[in-house]
Amino acid sequence: MTVVYEVSQDLNKAGIEDLGQAYPFRIPPSSLAKCQDKALIAVSEVLENPTEHGSNIYNEMSVQIQVKICYPIGKHINTDVFEQSIASFFMQKDWFRQANSGHYIDESGHAEIDLFFKRRF
Known part of the structure; x- marks a missing residue:
């Protein structure tokens, strides 16, 4: 099972308020149409690198993931509180938060943000 599937399952089990579903x-x-009162999340791998370059020793990887949060249209969710809950979830699991570009509106009118986290395995 990839890191993306594990993280998605852990997010779904975490009981985070206002989280509808996390997907790998x-x-x-179809989920955007059905879930109109909760935020949805997509988790994807962005980068995977060995932590040691120029060596024949391969014992640790650095993985960066993207956590796309899609907010519902019409229902107000406190984005600051929700994103702090997501960041807290990841930091408790030894992920480090990376820089993000802020909120934007997608083509269907949903407010979204892409959060990035990095961890060594």
Whole structure:
């Protein structure tokens, strides 16, 4: 099982308020129509590198993931509180938060943000 599937399952079990569902790789379009009062999350791998370059020793990887949060249209969710809950979840599991570009509106009108986290395995 990939890191993306494990993280998605852990997010779904975490009981985070206002989280509808976390999906590996992408949010199915049918879920956007069904879940109109909770935030949806897609988790995907961005980068995977060995932590030691130029060595024949391969014992640790550095993995970066993207956590795309899609907010519902019309229902107000406190984005700061929700994103702090997500960041807290990851930091408790030894992930380090990386820089992000802020909120944007996707083509269907949903507010979204892409959070990035990094961890060594």
